[in-house]
Amino acid sequence: MGKSDVIYDVVTANLTQILNSSVAGEGESSRSGLMEFSDWYANIHGYVSILVCVFGIIANFMNIVVLTQKNMVSPTNYLLTALAIADMLTMTSYVPFALYFNCLSTQDPEENHALGWVIYMLFHTCFTITSHTIAMYLTVALAVFRYIVVCHHTHGPRMCNMQRTRLTIILVIIITIIFCIPNYIMYIPAKYSTAGGYWIERTSLVTDFQRNFYYWLFGVALKVAPCVLLSVLSTLLIRAMRTAAAKRRKLKSSGRHDDSERNSEHNRTTVMLVAIVICFVITELPQGVLAFLSGINMRIFEEVYTPLGDVFDILVLVNSSVNFLLYCIMSKQFRGTFCRVFCSWHSRDKQLNGVYSCASTKTTGTQL
Template sequence: MSSPEGEASSVDVAYCVPGGQVFQSVYMQIHGYIALLICLLGSAANSVNIAVLSRKEMASSTNSILTGLAVADLLVMLDYIPFALHLYTNIGSQQNNNSYGWAVFIYFHSIFSQTFHTISIWLTITLAVWRFIAIKFPQKNRTLCNKRNTSIAIGLAYAVCPILCLPFFFVMNIQEVYRNKNVNETLNDTQIVNASTKKGPAYAVMMTKNEDLLTAIFWIYSVFIKLIPCVVLSILSVLLILKMKSSDRRRQKLLKKSVITTNEGDKTRFNDDSGGKRGAGRTDRTTRMLVALLGLFLATELPQALFGLLTAIAPHLFQICYYAFGEVMDLMALVGSAVNFVLYCSMSKQFRSTFTRLARKVLPLPRPTGEQLVPLKS
């Protein structure tokens, strides 16, 4: 996009200066410590998710997708720990911020985190589609959402998403930069030159100056990686909620009919149609948990999608606006990846029971009489 420099400057000032820069300078003082805390807790929580969901008694298509999702989220947070530790806190060493090795890590981090976060996004979509099939077409669920198809869907997410993120390889490059004694440079978080560096070489990850390529990357990021998944998940969430309400009304009608009828055949048909009170309740809890998971995803991803779309429409806002709020966007993504454990524990009795049994094997806790666990149906 080729806007005159003066025009771009006036737009930047109108939208992001000086408020955005002031906010960034204040927030960056605490971002590293908040992000580290979330990453450490989230890494532990996702490790527990993997351990619990991969248990034999938890085997189901839904739990297989949730396990793949936990692996992707775990890798995103493990990658962010050294990044936050070194760049945003006083805990990590600041002496190598300008080294070639640190520039390579920044380059790797930018691509690695985006790739696995994209995997997480598309696994969430897969989860929503699987759940919709389960409650909309229950008679076809065992065929369409069987173990084989689920494994293929997870494998495709892990294989295709790196290809989808391949353009990010070309939008950044490592360059050698110099700092003169009398020059006071201000660069973004991937272009930091240590203030203590004397005249001599330093290395930084720089964005391409090709505006057409940059615009194309922003459209890929905002539309294909963020906005389309948000739209799809919004539609699926609404359909799941409507279907769940419809099923509730249908069960209530059948229940009333079963109360007033004396025909044993009608009672049998009611039990067959509703799947029984226990089965229906378990299905509803699973669906509600997944709707809550989708809602959490939309709350953390939709603002990033809209911000990315704004940047795609006006690429000159990237250097000023995006970097002013980039750390907040990172934090929202980390929160979304970290809180799934709390969601599972609060909404799934089966998850709590399996987690308790697993914890008793590791920790010296009292062992009450064991419970019979029923695998979560997909």
Template sequence: MSSPEGEAGSGSDVAYCVPGGQVFQSVYVQFHGYIALVICLLGSVANSVNIAVLSRKEMASSTNSILTGLAVADLLVMIDYIPFAFLIYVKVGTELSRNSYAAAVFVYFHSIFSQTFHTVSIWLTITLAIWRYIAIKFPQMNRTFCNKRNTNIAITLAYAVSPVLCLPIYFAMNIEPVPGKSNTNSTLNYTSDTNVTFSRIEPASKFAIKMTTNGDLLTAIFWIYSVFIKLIPCIVLSILSVCLIVKMKSSDRRRQKLLKKSAITTNEGEKARLNEDGGKRGGGRTDRTTRMLLALLGLFLATELPQALFGLLTATAPHLFQVCYYTFGEVMDLMALVGSAINFVLYCSMSRQFRSTFTRLARKLLPLPRPNGEQLVPLKS
């Protein structure tokens, strides 16, 4: 990869991120580690609760199985980011330990591990959108296509294929020693009138992650990252979100027409009863589930689309990687962490069944009074 100075120099490309971006990064990086730690700790607890609630027997459904797999991937990303934040941003330990070979290996592992399981989250979100679209567009195919077996296969594929898709990242980085300083003060006396001064290079005690210098490989990796891992999922989810919204509006209009038609032959009390019965039979619950998933997709697009566009910019102009991508890298990390942590709030605010199951589970684990006779209806996808 060409250095910013070598290829961009003082050209117009640098002006996009310098000096404002660098000033922002130098200020924000002082707080990023602490903000990220708070989000990761809260998010780890939230995703653990998501797994505990969604995996309950009364919550069994294809949709909730995918959401459970999504929560596991998000939890792993956050658990991995906690020691990374301590090491890189909070700077726990001595400078020597933070620049040791072991620390470099961990950063190398973190780069691959976090991207792999974040990719799992991306493809599980796409699977969730496809399953939901089939459920409301082709309800007759829902039980056949979106059954438990196919759902488990889709989840397994997401976890199996994502490491392969992220494999090029493995070749993008190398652990290299940072050369020690030259010492020119050593002198040998071979004879009484001859002095020989030599330079002694101290052995390297620091190691760092370096991007590959193969420009073609680096460009190919950025294309894979920006297009296949980020941009294509964003486009697919945008299309599915629009289709879901259109289908919901169509269902609402059809329901309103049926209510108006029933008003011709029934009184107001009977019409209200029909409306209530329609909601109890699944129409209202289906709409609530779809709205919750639309909110989840919107949150995903808000966090992933900027990364996709940044990655595409880097793929088309690789020299901007160090100039711009590094400048806003922490901000994009934070956006991804927020997106992974906030699902619990989304489920609680939009799913009555999730709240009820969470309350019952909390009462089992905590010394709280428990209500009697409470029944739950499983959420079907």
């Protein structure tokens, strides 16, 4: 079965499954419906995930290009750019992993994997946990910044400036890398068979207690805690949007249509960011709860968390890919800038005929 970059311990998942399959008396009848579904989905997961990753890599590349245009520069867009880079790195690493371990081979040590692929499996697991955790806490930072801007108009621009945004991104990256160091030292490649195949084994540096404790810490600090923060901030932002909607209606009734339009664009940006936050919560919270419970009871890891590994993977990959669609749907400025950058060839043809084109569209309203 294909296991994920977001599962805390891809290696233990496979070793556990292999160990369980060797226990005497365990037959097909003892397998749960969840495990049967996992086996079925594993057959198509590699192909589905590669398609999602290709779309996501292209979409995030376009996000980065659009969000770094001069007219798009803002603290919020700076965070969104860093988020797009983290998501793109996660999916870029996943493509070779899925191609080999899901499409061309399986995560079965009996297949005599080459040393290079086993090393890549370990690198991929650690790297994607790190990059995806960075993306998650950048989303938390994004929600915090937006809350300050929306709910504290006078202090928002001063507190959420570009300098503090850059500092926030740097701190998130450094702290996440330090926190994920245990992942990098927990397993090493080792010779598995006399036929020359390699697999992985646990290092003597990590005890069972340390491993279970890190499960618990991973579930709480890297999954549940940010999801709780995002849920609270989403609630606060939704309340702020309701207040803004009431203010917009008041401005319209008093004839101040320009102020009302600016307030409306500001509100659409907040709605878009809340949608991004909610997508993260829906994807990450179930994983965090199961990772936490796995640290308490390993049977949960073996019987629930491991079989759902590929499902969690595809949810994370989809979540990393949808931001582009959200920007296009909810941000007038993003759409206008996207057309100006990527549809310039079309606009030149139209302009030669004196026809208005999307590239000549002037973006209006506030920045994201």
